[in-house]
Amino acid sequence: MTIREIGCCGAYCKTCISGQKEKYPNERTCRGCKLGYESGMRDSSKTKCKMKVCCFVERKLETCADCPDYPCEVLEAFWNKNGWKYKQYKKQLEFIRQNGYDRYLNNADKWKRAHGKLAL
Numbered sequence: 001m002t003i004r005e006i007g008c009c010g011a012y013c014k015t016c017i018s019g020q021k022e023k024y025p026n027e028r029t030c031r032g033c034k035l036g037y038e039s040g041m042r043d044s045s046k047t048k049c050k051m052k053v054c055c056f057v058e059r060k061l062e063t064c065a066d067c068p069d070y071p072c073e074v075l076e077a078f079w080n081k082n083g084w085k086y087k088q089y090k091k092q093l094e095f096i097r098q099n100g101y102d103r104y105l106n107n108a109d110k111w112k113r114a115h116g117k118l119a120l
Contacts, residue, residue: 003062003101007033008055009078010063010092011114050074065096088115 005014013033033052036042044057051074055061064075070093071079079090095118096104107118 003105004034006063006096006101006104006108007114008051008061008064009033009075010065010089010096012092012108012111012116013114014108015111015114051078062101063093063096065093070097085115091115091118 005012007013033056037044037056047053047057051064054074055064055067059067061067064070079086092104092115099120103120108116110116
């Protein structure tokens with residue numbers, strides 16, 4: 001469990017099937033928020049996701065929970081998309097802000113999806 005396994009939006013990326021090579025070796029490689037940029041395998045100048053550009057590329061933050069401008073227009077637009085999961089990601093970022101990454105990861109390590117139940 002590491003902070004690198006949390007997307008800028010608060011999603012727990014370790015649960016992604018395509019990112020679990022040992023379990024699913026024939027699946028495509030996960031392209032998540034952070035993978036490949038530090039090694040140079042991906043070019044950050046070609047990034048299109050506004051959230052990733054702001055959080056990870058420009059501000060060098062782990063997640064939007066670390067941002068002094070939280071919440072911002074980019075996050076608000078993301079949270080207002082159709083779909084239950086976007087509301088869950090908002091809860092996850094707020095949980096990180098209030099309780100820290102260690103407590104978040106203790107919860108997330110039990111999840112089967114990129115979001116799940118948060119308990120103190």
